[in-house]
Amino acid sequence: VIGAPEHAVYLADRRRVAAYERAIRRVVRPGDRVIDLGCGTGLLGFLALRSGAAHVTAVERGPIIHVARRVARRNGLEDRVTFVHGDSSEARLSRRADLLVTETMGPMGLDEGLIEAVADARRRLLRRGARIIPRTIWIRGQPVSAPDLNRKYRACRRIGGLRFDAVAEGLRHAWDLLEPGTGRALAPARRIARVDLHRADYPVEGAARFRARRAGWVHGWAIWFEALLCPGVRLVSRSATHWRPGFLPIHPPATVRRGDRLAIRLSFNGPAEFHWTGSCGSRTFAHSTCLYGAAPMVGPDARPRLSAAEAGKVKILGLMNGRRTVRQIARAVGGRGILAHVRRLCLRDGVSLNGKMR
Numbered sequence: 146v147i148g149a150p151e152h153a154v155y156l157a158d159r160r161r162v163a164a165y166e167r168a169i170r171r172v173v174r175p176g177d178r179v180i181d182l183g184c185g186t187g188l189l190g191f192l193a194l195r196s197g198a199a200h201v202t203a204v205e206r207g208p209i210i211h212v213a214r215r216v217a218r219r220n221g222l223e224d225r226v227t228f229v230h231g232d233s234s235e236a237r238l239s240r241r242a243d244l245l246v247t248e249t250m251g252p253m254g255l256d257e258g259l260i261e262a263v264a265d266a267r268r269r270l271l272r273r274g275a276r277i278i279p280r281t282i283w284i285r286g287q288p289v290s291a292p293d294l295n296r297k298y299r300a301c302r303r304i305g306g307l308r309f310d311a312v313a314e315g316l317r318h319a320w321d322l323l324e325p326g327t328g329r330a331l332a333p334a335r336r337i338a339r340v341d342l343h344r345a346d347y348p349v350e351g352a353a354r355f356r357a358r359r360a361g362w363v364h365g366w367a368i369w370f371e372a373l374l375c376p377g378v379r380l381v382s383r384s385a386t387h388w389r390p391g392f393l394p395i396h397p398p399a400t401v402r403r404g405d406r407l408a409i410r411l412s413f414n415g416p417a418e419f420h421w422t423g424s425c426g427s428r429t430f431a432h433s434t435c436l437y438g439a440a441p442m443v444g445p446d447a448r449p450r451l452s453a454a455e456a457g458k459v460k461i462l463g464l465m466n467g468r469r470t471v472r473q474i475a476r477a478v479g480g481r482g483i484l485a486h487v488r489r490l491c492l493r494d495g496v497s498l499n500g501k502m503r
């Protein structure tokens with residue numbers, strides 16, 4: 146049984162669903178071949194079929210794809226959908242598609258791999274002149290006072306007489322989420338960067354200037370997105386949807402007076418690699434997810450080694466040759482509970498339980 150609480154949230158987000166439904170109705174042409182990139186429960190591809198598309202390739206890396214198959218069957222759509230279980234970068238098509246539809250936007254728009262997945266699909270999976278939903282993404286933001294988040298960073302300094310400042314140092318260069326009711330805006334929101342998905346690739350860069358409407362502490366920046374799904378259909382993640390805005394901290398916090406100027410320059414070099422620099426009044430700031438985290442700890446001379454658990458997985462995956470059954474693999478590696486573990490890996494890696502690739 147595959148639970149789908151996260152996907153139920155997506156389906157229950159009426160603004161999101163209505164905007165995609167409207168855009169798909171406007172953009173799909175009769176007979177279109179469509180890619181639903183990150184199909185989840187299959188919603189967007191199925192809506193495209195209902196709007197006249199001839200065929201959908203529904204690509205999904207998570208186990209939710211098994212639920213999408215079931216949804217297709219129950220709606221009598223299974224003959225017009227090809228499911229591909231895996232990352233879109235591994236998908237192959239016999240014929241390039243006319244339309245790509247995707248909703249792989251994270252809280253800040255680009256933090257879930259949207260750019261690289263769409264850029265790769267444009268190169269390999271879409272015909273020239275193919276349409277893409279969404280068309281354009283704007284990254285929007287504004288400076289905020291967020292004392293609750295700031296308290297969290299401060300709490301990570303000394304606990305039980307022990308130093309935990311290493312944790313706080315990491316948080317300075319990591320993004321967070323602004324929970325509802327937290328974060329007081331210090332200046333009106335602006336568009337910081339524009340991404341045209343028919344062309345975009347990394348790096349994505351943008352900048353904006355602000356003028357403080359009130360005095361206060363600047364703890365960081367609220368960042369969210371606005372998507373133009375097609376001409377006339379917009380989806381703003383901050384307007385009554387399930388998305389919460391991202392939060393990019395600045396450390397130490399700065400103070401501004403009413404009328405002070407603020408500026409931010411934002412660059413995304415990958416889904417997990419971004420930099421935010423700028424100024425708040427006379428103070429400057431420079432943060433980057435590269436300044437702390439895995440990158441500086443793993444130098445070119447490091448000798449990485451698999452953990453015992455990862456080595457076990459590699460052994461199991463090596464035994465999946467399309468001929469051995471799950472039971473035989475479990476027996477070959479031995480150990481209690483291994484049958485369930487092998488089944489999980491089979492599901493995750495798109496191998497059916499009788500050992501054949503899906």
Ligand SMILES: C[S@@+](CC[C@H](N)C(=O)[O-])C[C@H]1O[C@@H](n2cnc3c(N)ncnc32)[C@H](O)[C@@H]1O
Nearest residue numbers: 155183184185188205206207232233248249262
């Ligand atoms: C926010 S959900 C949206 C699901 C569905 N399209 C909908 O609108 O309800 C995004 C889904 O895309 C999948 N996904 C993201 N990037 C992907 C990629 N490059 N290849 C395959 N699946 C991807 C995730 O696993 C997730 O299930």
